[in-house]
Structure formats: structure tokens, C-alpha cells
Amino acid sequence: MATTETTTATGAAAAGVVRAGTAADAAPPATTPRTRRPHPRPRPGVGTVLKWVVLGLVALVMVVPLYIMVINAFKPQDAIIASPLAITPDTFSLEYLQAALTSEKFNVVRAYGVTLLFVALVNLCGIALAAPVAYVIARGRSKWHLGLLLLFVSGLFIPGQVTLIPVVFVLRVLGLINTIPGFILFETAATLPVTIFLFAAYLRTVPRDIDEAAALDGAGKIRAFWACIFPIMKPVVATIVVLNSISVWNDFVSPQIILGPGSGIYTVTTGVYAAVGEFSTDYTTVFPTLLLAVTPAILFFVLMQRHIIGGLVAGATKG
Amino acid sequence: MAATLSPARARRRPAARVWRDRLPGIVMGGPAVLVFLAMFIVPMFLAFVLSLTDWNGYSLNFTFIGFDNYAEAFRNPRTVDAAVFTAVVAFCGTVLCNAVGLFIAALIAGNGRANTLLRTIFFYPYIISSLIIGFLWSAMLAPEGAVNGLLGHLGVGPVPFLTEVGFAKASVILTIVWSSFGFNMILFLAGIKSVPTEYYEAATVDGASKWQQFRNVTLPLIAPVFTVNLVLTLVGLLKVYDIVLALTDGGPAGSTQTIVYQILRDSFGQSELGFGAAQSVILLIVTAVLGLAVTFARRGAEKKVAD
Known part of the structure; x- marks a missing residue:
């Protein structure tokens, strides 16, 4: 070795x-x-x-x-500063975590729910949009299909922050700025390049016999896809769910700008920014808030480690 | 589908039939194309159009001012400083993340339990939002923070990690390396593990030392992984923002502002959308050029393996 x-x-x-x-x-x-x-x-x-x-x-x-x-997260300010690495029973207190949990500035529990909802919606929309188009690309042999693939793949090289300014403009025209549908629309579009790329690569390995078998059953092309092909894509769908979930959960710039503080909708990251940004020297706020923000991500990681690492490797090396 | 496009075949079939064959493809592909056009391609062209104007983001009238915003981007000291710092972060970050990632990957490529545990420990920061990583290190590197508390016990006076220009720049880069070398490590690990063991057996028979095996067998064979790692890290760091916002907020005295920090501040904070758009178009071009340049430069290294 x-x-x-x-x-x-x-x-x-x-x-x-x-x-x-x-x-x-x-x-x-x-x-x-x-x-x-x-x-x-x-x-x-x-x-x-x-x-x-x-x-x-x-x-x-x-x-x-x-x-x-x-x-x-369990100590008063002076104990944090005096001995950052130690914790003793007499300084231990749940009061700061409690305060962070019930903070009026940042409702953590609500933010968990909102962010989780966004993660679910973006995954659902992204996969529902990407899977059929990836199938068309993977099965097509014309230059149009190649062009379509190149169009989406070009998105891999466009940093989201670059398009964010005009996206705000487009969303304003559509009347979706500062709304959840507007945010979901942008995040979904942002997931499309990687999703379509991985889906198309995977579908190329699925034999065409299955298409023909489905066609013999008399199912329409679209129904045949969802009924016969999509279930075969389970492994690559799992990879994409992992990748998209991490990126949506951790995204800060897009929700901050598209939803905006005025909308009153906070994700975990924008909420932490609102709560900690102003009080960054009050450690009794900083540490409990960060702990609460990090816990779901860490739990998800511990439970799904194999899939996360496998998904990241697949996502990066197939590109 | 493909056949319908060849003219000989299409002529034989009535047009209605051709469209009926194409319809499922259009229904399946259409929505994704529309969403992508609306949220990516149209905005990209809009960014270019906006960059030629002096629009402030809300007024109804604006004028086209040609390439003045671009000229301003190269003149404006804030933008130039931000570009230089971004380049430094991208270069140092890419080198360090890959060096540390490869080194650690080589050490823990075995299958033992300890290696699996270490892999988890080195990788976990990657799945935490960089904004939160930034706040955490900001709290620890503060004058009264944990790191200075520890150094104080060792008799070392408070180090101005975030309050003095040189230290702050180094802190940004090292925090980035801390949080993301694990990703590079994971890719290197996958590459190292995909090398067939026979190659090492052959090398051992030839009397190659472990180091020679690593240098002459492992490294050439993971050349493609190396390319992916370099490109992803570089492209990712060119748009670094969250971690800087939380760690230093661009300070002290604006010395750690990155180009995306500038873009977002000019566009939304200062209402100079045209100028912000010009900077983002420049960033887009630089990112694409550098990404492609690294990919092509690495082609040579990858080719050697194939021969």
C-alpha cells in the first residue's frame, strides 16, 4: 500500500x-x-x-x-474568557442555551423548520426538473442534445454571486423578490447544472432495453420515464439529495439577498448572522447560538457520513 | 429523435408526425430549460448590460456609460486591493488545502478504524456553513478569545489575530484551510484507493521504497484527481465571501475585503449596481479563464499517465 x-x-x-x-x-x-x-x-x-x-x-x-x-455554550462570559478550555460544575449553566433557544432576535426552532422546508422544496423541484431533461439528453444523439447539455454545464462555471445582482432584477420583474417561491426558483436553478450532469452521466449507463420494454407496455414516453427509468436512478438521486441539501442548508448569500431581512423569513445562516453579527463579543450569545446552528448539520453528517462522502466524491470526480 | 432531424427522413414524414415525436422531449426538457434561462442565462447577459450603465438599483432612469465601470474597476483602489487579496487567498488557499489534504490522505489511506475516525475528524468542518465557521473562529481569535487565553497561560501576550492587517490576512487564509482541506483530502483518498494494488506489488518487487512508490506510482495515477482538486479549490476561493464576512467583516481597515465582498457591498449597500455588475463580469471572466487554464495546464501531467 x-x-x-x-x-x-x-x-x-x-x-x-x-x-x-x-x-x-x-x-x-x-x-x-x-x-x-x-x-x-x-x-x-x-x-x-x-x-x-x-x-x-x-x-x-x-x-x-x-x-x-x-x-x-454552558458558561458565563467571565468564565469563558478566564478559562476557555475548562468547565466546572459551579460555572455550568443551561440558562444561556435556553436564552438562545428562546431569543426574540433569532427563533432557532423556526429557522430549522424554514431551512428544512427549503431543503425539501429545492430537492423536489430540482430533481423533478432535472431528471426528465437529463433523460432526453442522455438518450438523444443530435447536436441539439449536446448543445442542451453544454448549456446546463456552462452553469458550473458561473459563480452564483455573479448572477445574483441581475437575478434580483429578474425576480423583481416577476414579482417574486423577497418571497419564498422566488428563493426556491433561484436555488432550484442553481442546483440544475450539477444535477443534470450527474443524472445524464448515470442514465447513459442504463441500457436502452428498458426504454423499449416500457414502450412495448404502451406507456407514453413521459409516463414510461417516471414509472420505469426514474426508480432505477435511486443511487444517483441519493447523491444529488446529499449534495443539494448541504448546499441549500449552508447557503447564506442567496437567502440574505433574495429573501432579505425585510421579509422576516430567516434560515439558519441568515438568522445566525442577524443574531451574532451584532453581539460578536457577547460570548454567552455567540457560543450557544452557534452550537444550536451547527447541531443539525453535525447530526446529519454523523448519520449519513458514508453517503455524504460518497456523494461528494461522485459529484466532484464525474465532472 | 435524432432521426427526425435528418432531412431525408423528415421529408418522408408529415410535419405533424415529426412534432408529435418531438413533443415528449420538449415537455420533459422545457421546464428545466426555462428555469435555467430565467435564473442563469438571462441574468448573465443582464449583468453585462447593467455593467454598461450607471443604474443605482431602484431609480427608473439610467444612462449607458460604455465601459466606464470597467475602467473604474481597474482604477478604484478598493477594488484593486480586494482583487489582490482575493488572488492571495485563492493562491495560498489552493496550495495549502491541497498540500495538507494530500499529505493527510497519504497518511490515512489504510483501512483501519483509526483511519476512518481521523477521516471524519479532518472532514467535518466542510459540512458546516462557512459563515458559522467564520463566527466560531472570530470568537476564538478575538483579543479576549480562547486562543489568546491559551497563549496567555503560556506567557505569550495577546496576538492581534484579527485586528492587525498581516495577522488578519493570515487568519482568513488559515481558517479557510482549516475548514476545507478535508474536502481535498476526501478526493485524494478516493484517488489513492483506486490505484490497483498490483502496481505497488510490482514496485516493491523492483525494490522501490515507500516514498518512491508514492512519488512514481501514486502521484502520477492520481493526476486527474489532482486537477479536479486544484480547479474546484481555486474556483471556490475566487468567490470567497461568507467566511470573511463572519471572521473579519473585511477589516481591519478594509484589508481583508474580497472581490465578492466588494461586489455585494457596491451593489446592495452602496446602490452602485452598474459598478457591481462590471466587477462581477470581470470575476466571471477571470474565474472561467483560470479554471480552463489550470485544466489545460494539467492535461500534460494527466497525459503522461495515459502513455
């Missing part, structure tokens, strides 16, 4: 890269390969130990912020 059961050379490279990432932590491991250089055949295990030390340090850097966020 290429898992680099670290030889001298990888050890040196290791120290080099880590120095770039976490400046402070690299110092101790960096000295180890140097002492090993005189021995062409290092004692077994030294490299392995070094590897786990490096991994452990990086893991610590990754986990400590999460730990800080969790424990400090």
Missing part, C-alpha cells in the same frame, strides 16, 4: 507539509527525521510513531474548536 508507513523521505516531506498547516505543531516532529538520517534502515516503528504524532496533533487542532464551542 502507498499508505506511507513512513520511511525517512516521507518523514521529511511530512514535517514540511505540516509546517505549512500548523506552524506551532511542526517543530517537534521536524527534528526526528534528521536524527534518523545516519541509519539507512531505521528501527521499525519510529516512522509509525511519528506518523501518529503528526496525525494526533492535526486531529487536536480540528477537534478543539468544536470542543470550545460546545463547553462554552
Whole structure:
């Protein structure tokens, strides 16, 4: 395996890269390969130990912020500042989390519901629009079909922020600015390029025999698609649901600008911005609010980790 | 469907029949095309038209001022500074995310339980909104924040992570790396795991060290993954915004404002929609050119594998 059961050379490279990432932590491991250089055949295990030390340090850097966020959601301001890494029974309190939960500025529970609704609607609309057109593209052989695919794929290279200004204009003309349908329309369109691309790639691997079998049954083309082809697409639909859900849940700019603070509709991200943006030095608001905002995403990740990682890999490498 | 388009066949069939054959395709494709045109293609052209005007976003009359907004974008010190900082973030971020991601992926590519756990730990920030990541690090890097609290215990005076220009810029880049190298790592892991084990066995027989195997077997074979990683990170970082907004809000003294930060502020905060549109058209062109340039530049590296 290429898992680099670290030889001298990888050890040196290791120290080099880590120095770039976490400046402070690299110092101790960096000295180890140097002492090993005189021995062409290092004692077994030294490299392995070094590897786990490096991994452990990086893991610590990754986990400590999460730990800080969790424990400090239960402490008063002075305790947060005095000892950010510790929690004692006498400073522990649920009152701040309670306050964040019932905050008038930011109704977290409502925001969960609103965001979840948006995630569901965008997934539903995006898939309902993308699946049939991807089928037409995948089965078509003319230049029109290729052109159609290129049209959608060009969307992959257009940053959403670039079109946001004129989108506001278009939505205003349509009378949908500051409304939920307007927001869903934009987010759905934003999911189309990746969705259509992955769907079409997947449908090319589905044999045409199935189309013909459905046609023999006398079903119309459209009914045949939804009844016979769409159910086969389950794996790629799952991938897309994962990708779209994460991007809609985490999106901040589009809801902030399309829905706008005036609409009174807050997603988790725009709500956090409204609640934390003004009070960023009041840690008894910051940490509980962030904890509440992060919890559903973390739970979703823990439960769906395999699908999320598989989906991301499929989404990125098929492109 | 394809056959209906060849002229010889179409002539033989009555026009009504041709349209009846095409109808299902149009019904199935039409709605998606309409939505996409309305929300992507039309706005893109509108962005270009708006960029030639001095429209403020709400008044009814505006005038076409040619390419003045574009000239202004290259003259305006705020825009130039933002463009330079965005370039620095995109370059450093791309290099660091990929270097750290590849390095960690190489270390944890095995199948053990510990490796799976570590993969989760390194990756989890990616699924958290960058706005929230920004607020979290903003709280931790503040003068009275957790990091300075820890440094204080070690006798190191408060470090102005977010309040001094150089530190603030570095903080933005390192926070981005912290939150997103896991994504690059995941792709590298998938690439490394797809390398057939026979190649390593052959290399071992030839007496190649682990490092030589990594250098001469793994790296060339994951060249396509490398390209995807570089392009996705670069294109993503060119439009970085949320994390900056939450972490530094563009400060101190506007030193960490990115180009998207400028675009959104000019368009919606300052009511200079025309100028904002011009900057976004420039960003669109730069993104497309850089994305394609990296892809083509990497073709060479990928070709070597195929030969």
C-alpha cells in the first residue's frame, strides 16, 4: 500500500507539509527525521510513531474548536474568557442555551423548520426538473442534445454571486423578490447544472432495453420515464439529495439577498448572522447560538457520513 | 429523435408526425430549460448590460456609460486591493488545502478504524456553513478569545489575530484551510484507493521504497484527481465571501475585503449596481479563464499517465 508507513523521505516531506498547516505543531516532529538520517534502515516503528504524532496533533487542532464551542455554550462570559478550555460544575449553566433557544432576535426552532422546508422544496423541484431533461439528453444523439447539455454545464462555471445582482432584477420583474417561491426558483436553478450532469452521466449507463420494454407496455414516453427509468436512478438521486441539501442548508448569500431581512423569513445562516453579527463579543450569545446552528448539520453528517462522502466524491470526480 | 432531424427522413414524414415525436422531449426538457434561462442565462447577459450603465438599483432612469465601470474597476483602489487579496487567498488557499489534504490522505489511506475516525475528524468542518465557521473562529481569535487565553497561560501576550492587517490576512487564509482541506483530502483518498494494488506489488518487487512508490506510482495515477482538486479549490476561493464576512467583516481597515465582498457591498449597500455588475463580469471572466487554464495546464501531467 502507498499508505506511507513512513520511511525517512516521507518523514521529511511530512514535517514540511505540516509546517505549512500548523506552524506551532511542526517543530517537534521536524527534528526526528534528521536524527534518523545516519541509519539507512531505521528501527521499525519510529516512522509509525511519528506518523501518529503528526496525525494526533492535526486531529487536536480540528477537534478543539468544536470542543470550545460546545463547553462554552454552558458558561458565563467571565468564565469563558478566564478559562476557555475548562468547565466546572459551579460555572455550568443551561440558562444561556435556553436564552438562545428562546431569543426574540433569532427563533432557532423556526429557522430549522424554514431551512428544512427549503431543503425539501429545492430537492423536489430540482430533481423533478432535472431528471426528465437529463433523460432526453442522455438518450438523444443530435447536436441539439449536446448543445442542451453544454448549456446546463456552462452553469458550473458561473459563480452564483455573479448572477445574483441581475437575478434580483429578474425576480423583481416577476414579482417574486423577497418571497419564498422566488428563493426556491433561484436555488432550484442553481442546483440544475450539477444535477443534470450527474443524472445524464448515470442514465447513459442504463441500457436502452428498458426504454423499449416500457414502450412495448404502451406507456407514453413521459409516463414510461417516471414509472420505469426514474426508480432505477435511486443511487444517483441519493447523491444529488446529499449534495443539494448541504448546499441549500449552508447557503447564506442567496437567502440574505433574495429573501432579505425585510421579509422576516430567516434560515439558519441568515438568522445566525442577524443574531451574532451584532453581539460578536457577547460570548454567552455567540457560543450557544452557534452550537444550536451547527447541531443539525453535525447530526446529519454523523448519520449519513458514508453517503455524504460518497456523494461528494461522485459529484466532484464525474465532472 | 435524432432521426427526425435528418432531412431525408423528415421529408418522408408529415410535419405533424415529426412534432408529435418531438413533443415528449420538449415537455420533459422545457421546464428545466426555462428555469435555467430565467435564473442563469438571462441574468448573465443582464449583468453585462447593467455593467454598461450607471443604474443605482431602484431609480427608473439610467444612462449607458460604455465601459466606464470597467475602467473604474481597474482604477478604484478598493477594488484593486480586494482583487489582490482575493488572488492571495485563492493562491495560498489552493496550495495549502491541497498540500495538507494530500499529505493527510497519504497518511490515512489504510483501512483501519483509526483511519476512518481521523477521516471524519479532518472532514467535518466542510459540512458546516462557512459563515458559522467564520463566527466560531472570530470568537476564538478575538483579543479576549480562547486562543489568546491559551497563549496567555503560556506567557505569550495577546496576538492581534484579527485586528492587525498581516495577522488578519493570515487568519482568513488559515481558517479557510482549516475548514476545507478535508474536502481535498476526501478526493485524494478516493484517488489513492483506486490505484490497483498490483502496481505497488510490482514496485516493491523492483525494490522501490515507500516514498518512491508514492512519488512514481501514486502521484502520477492520481493526476486527474489532482486537477479536479486544484480547479474546484481555486474556483471556490475566487468567490470567497461568507467566511470573511463572519471572521473579519473585511477589516481591519478594509484589508481583508474580497472581490465578492466588494461586489455585494457596491451593489446592495452602496446602490452602485452598474459598478457591481462590471466587477462581477470581470470575476466571471477571470474565474472561467483560470479554471480552463489550470485544466489545460494539467492535461500534460494527466497525459503522461495515459502513455
